[in-house]
Amino acid sequence: xxxxxxxxxxxxxxxxxxxxxxxxxxxxxxxxxxxxxxxxxxxxxxxxxxxxxxxxxxxxxxxxxxxxxxxxxxxxxxxxxxxxxxxxxxxxxxxxxxxxxxxxxxxxxxxxxxxxxxxxxxxxxxxxxxxxxxxxxxxxxxxxxxxxxxxxxxxxxxxxxxxxxxxxxxxxxxxxxxxxxxxxxxxxxxxxxxxxxxxxxxxxxxxxxxxxxxxxxxxxxxxxxxxxxxxxxxxxxxxxxxxxxxxxxxxxxxxxxxxxxxxxxxxxxxxxxxxxxxxxxxxxxxxxxxxxxxxxxxxxxxxxxxxxxxxxxxxxxxx
Numbered sequence: 048x049x050x051x052x053x054x055x056x057x058x059x060x061x062x063x064x065x066x067x068x069x070x071x072x073x074x075x076x077x078x079x080x081x082x083x084x085x086x087x088x089x090x091x092x093x094x095x096x097x098x099x100x101x102x103x104x105x106x107x108x109x110x111x112x113x114x115x116x117x118x119x120x121x122x123x124x125x126x127x128x129x130x131x132x133x134x135x136x137x138x139x140x141x142x143x144x145x146x147x148x149x150x151x152x153x154x155x156x157x158x159x160x161x162x163x164x165x166x167x168x169x170x171x172x173x174x175x176x177x178x179x180x181x182x183x184x185x186x187x188x189x190x191x192x193x194x195x196x197x198x199x200x201x202x203x204x205x206x207x208x209x210x211x212x213x214x215x216x217x218x219x220x221x222x223x224x225x226x227x228x229x230x231x232x233x234x235x236x237x238x239x240x241x242x243x244x245x246x247x248x249x250x251x252x253x254x255x256x257x258x259x260x261x262x263x264x265x266x267x268x269x270x271x272x273x274x275x276x277x278x279x280x281x282x283x284x285x286x287x288x289x290x291x292x293x294x295x296x297x298x299x300x301x302x303x304x305x306x307x308x309x310x311x312x313x314x315x316x317x318x319x320x321x322x323x324x325x326x327x328x329x330x331x332x333x334x335x336x337x338x339x340x341x342x343x344x345x346x347x348x349x350x351x352x353x354x355x356x357x358x359x360x361x362x363x364x365x366x
Contacts, residue, residue, distance in 0.1 A: 066160065070221035071214075073163055077173055078180035081351060085181060105129050108186050139188045139206040139243045142175045143235070144220075145252035147195030151225030152285065160224055167282045167343040168225045171251050174278065174341075176220050177351060178249060183213045191216045194234040197226035206243070231261035239267025246271075249354065251278045254327050262330030275336030276354060279327055282343050286320050 107116060107127035115129040150168040151161060161168035179189045190206035193199050201219050204212070231252065242248055248268060254261075268275045324340065331338040337357050341350045 064222070067218065067222045070160060070163065071217050074173065074176040074217055074221055075180075077163070077347075078177040081177045081348060082181045082184055084348060085351060085355060105186055108184060137187065138182075138247055139190070140179075140182050140247040140249070141190040141192060141206055141238065141242060142179055143192045143194065143238055143248060143250045143252075144171060144175045145194050145229045145231070145250070145254075146171065146199075146223055146225050147229035147255075148226050149253055149255040150195070150280075152282065160221075165344075167253065167280060170343040170347070171280055172220050172223075174280075174347065174350065174354075175249075175251055176217060177347070178354060179213065179216055181351070181355065183208075183210075189213065189216065191219060192234070192238055193219065193223060194231065195225070195227045195229040196223040198223050206246070229256065231256050232264045235261060235264040236267050239264065239271065239273070242268065242271055242273050244271050245273070247274045247276070249276045249278065251280060253280050253282075258323070258326045258330060262327070262334075265330065265334035265336060268336065269334045275331070275334060276339065276357070277327075277331045277336050278339045278341055278350070278354065279324070280341055280343060 105128060107129050117128055117130050120126060120128050146168060150171060152167065157166070161172065163169040163173050175191070179191065182189045186208065188206035188208050189212070191201075191204040193202055199219070200222065201215065204216055204219070229252065231254075235250070238248065265275065265277075328338045328340075339350070339353050341353075
């Protein structure tokens, strides 16, 4: 089928590949089921105030606390609205998703669209979609920035509300495949400079670039008071060298092939991995961010709970 067409003045494509539309439906179903399991009450403001004063009304969306509905307004206008107070703030959120070539490696790797279950790239896409959906259900503006990847039609979607905006983000997530390089240093610096002050930024990446080249870019988030959460995604085979007999290893993002005997380098490799994980975690925490280490075969519900409620993983140690 042909690529997407866009009506003048509209952001929503009118023609998409049938497989992409199927993946969008799958993503939406995953996100809805997982979000329903996560919803335990109203989204709380990150800011605590001493005085609670009425500010304005907001249209009700599924998942909001029914106790905050204003029944008098509904009786007069047939509209469902909730009361907002001065201590509540709109939380603009951006998900930065790394879909560079290295995300297409590991268990379940395949050419074309990554499986949404059983692959590192598919896990990253599903996690991003669910978190965006969870925020959308709470009425928050959501944005998406994809770094690396092929088939990226809308690399930057700034935080906005509305079902059409979320649909566009899902279309983008469903249609991108891993490829190229992320350029984390420049990408994170740009996102940090443009992020709204006191907003939320979630970075999902395998961090497979030299940490010393991109960790300093996280300071841009510190300067803007951003709530930074870094999901460090890995594949167990890759970080344990559980790949069978001796073979040639290479990176899809470039570099020479390297002959490796996994059995002969296991001990040294574990030490290298531990030092690498500790370096990334230290860099994220130094930027006042939260570091979450997650395997591509982890229970998504557990990872999402940690992402929603915060809390860093232990340094330098595979769960």
